Amino acid sequence: IDINLCDLSERNDPDLMLRKYEVAGNIEWEDWSDYVKYERNYDIEKQLKEQLGINPGDKYILFNEKYGMNQVHHGVRKNIPEDYDGKLIEMQIIGGITIFDWCGILEDAEQIHTVDTSIQYVMETLDLKASRIVAHPRHYKYTIPHVSRLFKKPWEWIEYDIETWRECAPQE
Numbered sequence: 681i682d683i684n685l686c687d688l689s690e691r692n693d694p695d696l697m698l699r700k701y702e703v704a705g706n707i708e709w710e711d712w713s714d715y716v717k718y719e720r721n722y723d724i725e726k727q728l729k730e731q732l733g734i735n736p737g738d739k740y741i742l743f744n745e746k747y748g749m750n751q752v753h754h755g756v757r758k759n760i761p762e763d764y765d766g767k768l769i770e771m772q773i774i775g776g777i778t779i780f781d782w783c784g785i786l787e788d789a790e791q792i793h794t795v796d797t798s799i800q801y802v803m804e805t806l807d808l809k810a811s812r813i814v815a816h817p818r819h820y821k822y823t824i825p826h827v828s829r830l831f832k833k834p835w836e837w838i839e840y841d842i843e844t845w846r847e848c849a850p851q852e
Contacts, residue, residue, distance in 0.1 A: 716805045718780055725784035728777060732769055734785065739766030742789040744799060746771075747818055748851075753795035755816045755848035759838060760793055771799070795849075796823050804831055812836060818852055820845045 817823030
């Protein structure tokens with residue numbers, strides 16, 4: 681069966697992201713993260729921490745400002761506290777490293793600042809220690825009402841006025 685999600689709803693419908701569950705046999709969407717399973721490679725996670733200079737007990741903020749094909753959301757970096765006294769770790773593309781290899785770093789970060797991407801779906805399956813989990817929407821008007829409802833963690837969504845958002849996400 682082929683289903684075009686765009687045919688199920690209008691773009692401004694806040695239930696747009698939930699419609700896919702309805703057509704899959706009325707599956708409940710609220711607990712989707714309980715069913716995501718993957719095997720972690722703790723050796724690679726440890727090697728990545730070492731490569732990034734993260735030692736056991738280090739305090740750090742993890743941030744990700746990239747999305748799509750290396751597009752940058754400039755608001756992410758601007759929102760990191762200037763007086764933070766720990767390390768700043770930028771999530772980046774490293775040859776041979778997958779999003780799942782970042783799990784240990786995500787779990788141990790004091791704060792996480794990210795543009796909304798698939799990383800959020802992985803984060804929902806982890807035991808995060810972060811006191812702040814901050815999301816910056818890629819799309820001005822639709823991300824927060826459409827996507828935020830899919831997550832249970834205490835996400836802090838940054839809401840921009842249109843001019844600031846255009847400066848932060850000029851490629852959108």
